[in-house]
Amino acid sequence: xxxxxxxxxxxxxxxxxxxxxxxxxxxxxxxxxxxxxxxxxxxxxxxxxxxxxxxxxxxxxxxxxxxxxxxxxxxxxxxxxxxxxxxxxxxxxxxxxxxxxxxxxxxxxxxxxxxxxxxxxxxxxxxxxxxxxxxxxxxxxxxxxxxxxxxxxxxxxxxxxxxxxxxxxxxxxxxxxxxxxxxxxxxxxxxxxxxxxxxxxxxxxxxxxxxxxxxxxxxxxxxxxxxxxxxxxxxxxxxxxxxxxxxxxxxxxxxxxxxxxxxxxxxxxxxxxxxxxxxxxxxxxxxxxxxxxxxxxxxxxxxxxxxxxxxxxxxxxxxxxxxxxxxxxxxxxxx
Amino acid sequence: xxxxxxxxxxxxxxxxxxxxxxxxxxxxxxxxxxxxxxxxxxxxxxxxxxxxxxxxxxxxxxxxxxxxxxxxxxxxxxxxxxxxxxxxxxxxxxxxxxxxxxxxxxxxxxxxxxxxxxxxxxxxxxxxxxxxxxxxxxxxxxxxxxxxxxxxxxxxxxxxxxxxxxxxxxxxxxxxxxxxxxxxxxxxxxxxxxxxxxxxxxxxxxxxxxxxxxxxxxxxxxxxxxxxxxxxxxxxxxxxxxxxxxxxxxxxxxxxxxxxxxxxxxxxxxxxxxxxxxxxxxxxxxxxxxxxxxxx
Numbered sequence: 001x002x003x004x005x006x007x008x009x010x011x012x013x014x015x016x017x018x019x020x021x022x023x024x025x026x027x028x029x030x031x032x033x034x035x036x037x038x039x040x041x042x043x044x045x046x047x048x049x050x051x052x053x054x055x056x057x058x059x060x061x062x063x064x065x066x067x068x069x070x071x072x073x074x075x076x077x078x079x080x081x082x083x084x085x086x087x088x089x090x091x092x093x094x095x096x097x098x099x100x101x102x103x104x105x106x107x108x109x110x111x112x113x114x115x116x117x118x119x120x121x122x123x124x125x126x127x128x129x130x131x132x133x134x135x136x137x138x139x140x141x142x143x144x145x146x147x148x149x150x151x152x153x154x155x156x157x158x159x160x161x162x163x164x165x166x167x168x169x170x171x172x173x174x175x176x177x178x179x180x181x182x183x184x185x186x187x188x189x190x191x192x193x194x195x196x197x198x199x200x201x202x203x204x205x206x207x208x209x210x211x212x213x214x215x216x217x218x219x220x221x222x223x224x225x226x227x228x229x230x231x232x233x234x235x236x237x238x239x240x241x242x243x244x245x246x247x248x249x250x251x252x253x254x255x256x257x258x259x260x261x262x263x264x265x266x267x268x269x270x271x272x273x274x275x276x277x278x279x280x281x282x283x284x285x286x287x288x289x290x291x292x293x294x295x296x297x298x299x300x301x302x303x304x305x306x307x308x309x310x311x312x313x314x315x316x317x318x319x320x321x322x323x324x325x326x327x328x329x330x331x332x333x334x335x
Numbered sequence: 336x337x338x339x340x341x342x343x344x345x346x347x348x349x350x351x352x353x354x355x356x357x358x359x360x361x362x363x364x365x366x367x368x369x370x371x372x373x374x375x376x377x378x379x380x381x382x383x384x385x386x387x388x389x390x391x392x393x394x395x396x397x398x399x400x401x402x403x404x405x406x407x408x409x410x411x412x413x414x415x416x417x418x419x420x421x422x423x424x425x426x427x428x429x430x431x432x433x434x435x436x437x438x439x440x441x442x443x444x445x446x447x448x449x450x451x452x453x454x455x456x457x458x459x460x461x462x463x464x465x466x467x468x469x470x471x472x473x474x475x476x477x478x479x480x481x482x483x484x485x486x487x488x489x490x491x492x493x494x495x496x497x498x499x500x501x502x503x504x505x506x507x508x509x510x511x512x513x514x515x516x517x518x519x520x521x522x523x524x525x526x527x528x529x530x531x532x533x534x535x536x537x538x539x540x541x542x543x544x545x546x547x548x549x550x551x552x553x554x555x556x557x558x559x560x561x562x563x564x565x566x567x568x569x570x571x572x573x574x575x576x577x578x579x580x581x582x583x584x585x586x587x588x589x590x591x592x593x594x595x596x597x598x599x600x601x602x603x604x605x606x607x608x609x610x611x612x613x614x615x616x617x618x619x620x621x622x623x624x625x626x627x628x629x630x631x
């Protein structure tokens with residue numbers, strides 16, 4: 001059964017291996033020039049006050065060809081799990097049902113459960129290896145850029161680094177297999193897989209990821225010398241102050257300015273210091289006397305791996321649930 | 336080996352509100368070539384798919400070779416199945432198919448498979464998708480027989496074949512049965528396909544088994560009676576009318592009787608298997624319940 005699954009699956013495997021090899025060459029060539037820039041900018045040998053060197057490197061790395069490679073590979077790590085779901089997952093069972101070949105397969109001396117298990121094991125292993133290699137290769141290539149730009153944990157980059165792409169791939173595969181089994185037609189199952197994958201992966205950073213690991217909470221006196229947003233409306237009735245003091249390399253979930261009693265500060269502004277007749281300086285000085293505090297919720301860089309494991313766990317758990325359903329469905333309902 | 340190859344009791348299958356098979360009770364003795372005949376949509380495929388474990392029944396019980404269909408690899412190994420439309424993997428070669436069979440069946444007979452493919456004049460490197468309908472059916476049959484099953488189930492194997500391929504297919508099926516002595520159940524909506532090969536017949540119409548029995552016995556107990564117009568009710572008590580047609584002056588009846596009919600007022604004729612099947616099919620359109628218990 002393993003031989004047969006491999007026989008059915010070997011062409012997609014070669015195609016994927018070829019594509020990964022091409023990508024490896026691209027990353028090797030481009031990685032060489034990127035490493036050159038890292039050294040040339042002085043960031044490589046830098047030990048103290050590296051801001052200038054690093055910003056120089058980022059400037060170089062995000063423009064031109066390397067910038068394109070960065071964007072392209074980032075996107076690729078999101079797209080490949082979808083392709084796995086669409087081209088490996090959805091047809092895995094649907095094509096057999098569509099062409100009736102499951103009737104041939106199920107009447108060899110192999111139970112349906114083993115038939116499904118073997119298919120899933122072979123294609124699942126290929127999916128994990130593909131997504132893992134891709135994430136590792138792209139992540140290694142982009143290592144310096146990620147760190148230099150503090151992109152490591154920001155939502156767009158996060159989903160394309162570490163082990164979550166493996167979780168996405170396993171989920172997409174299970175999703176494709178399940179939908180193919182239920183819809184019984186390859187092309188509609190592919191379309192449905194894509195739609196649900198996009199929905200699931202997009203909903204992660206929007207609603208779920210921030211809560212996977214308890215966020216860190218910090219509150220400190222408002223530093224009026226570093227305020228990034230400072231607005232009040234014409235009649236001084238409401239105002240908004242946002243501090244620019246945020247931890248390095250963190251995913252900031254909320255950054256609020258609160259009064260000493262803990263309410264979100266929203267004015268009103270005192271017309272004696274603020275308004276058209278006064279400069280921003282006097283108003284800011286007045287704000288500094290109010291005893292306001294900065295209230296910050298964020299995921300620090302140190303939460304990267306706990307969050308990666310948690311998110312991968314969520315997707316793998318969903319995949320396991322879907323596949324359990326597939327086994328039940330194959331035994332009881334499929335014909 | 337006298338246990339029935341297939342025993343069904345009150346077997347039924349419903350899809351929502353549609354009944355595909357109702358209250359099917361059968362006991363098929365071993366070593367027979369069984370023809371399952373009935374019009375399209377009668378429930379033949381449903382019955383066969385339940386027998387090989389592709390489908391689960393909604394009610395009743397079934398035992399095939401003494402076991403539950405497709406219950407385990409050993410049960411699967413004992414039953415060969417050629418599905419309707421004889422599906423094969425279009426992108427794989429004949430050799431790939433045979434290797435698949437060899438890898439997944441404990442009793443696989445590679446020599447038998449190779450010999451069959453060679454005898455058919457097929458090239459093992461050929462893709463199954465490039466084969467003609469007849470060749471594909473032969474490949475599917477080869478897969479099924481090389482398992483060396485005790486029971487071979489074929490669902491309308493010749494329905495899509497031209498007459499020549501049909502004859503070739505049935506001939507090679509019978510050659511296998513002669514050499515290896517497996518029981519066979521095959522379905523068709525044409526009696527003529529089955530007449531030459533079957534020694535046991537099941538007529539299935541509108542989801543119900545109308546009659547089942549040895550062909551010889553069926554032919555020996557069914558008659559066509561022709562005579563002056565009469566009421567079918569006043570025949571001898573042991574005689575059951577399957578189908579009757581009447582003109583103003585004459586009645587023609589197809590009847591079943593376990594004893595010879597000795598009535599000087601009637602012309603008694605033997606009937607062909609085709610007439611017999613047609614009579615049961617006609618009966619099914621007029622009376623929804625089978626008039627007869629199956630003959631064991």
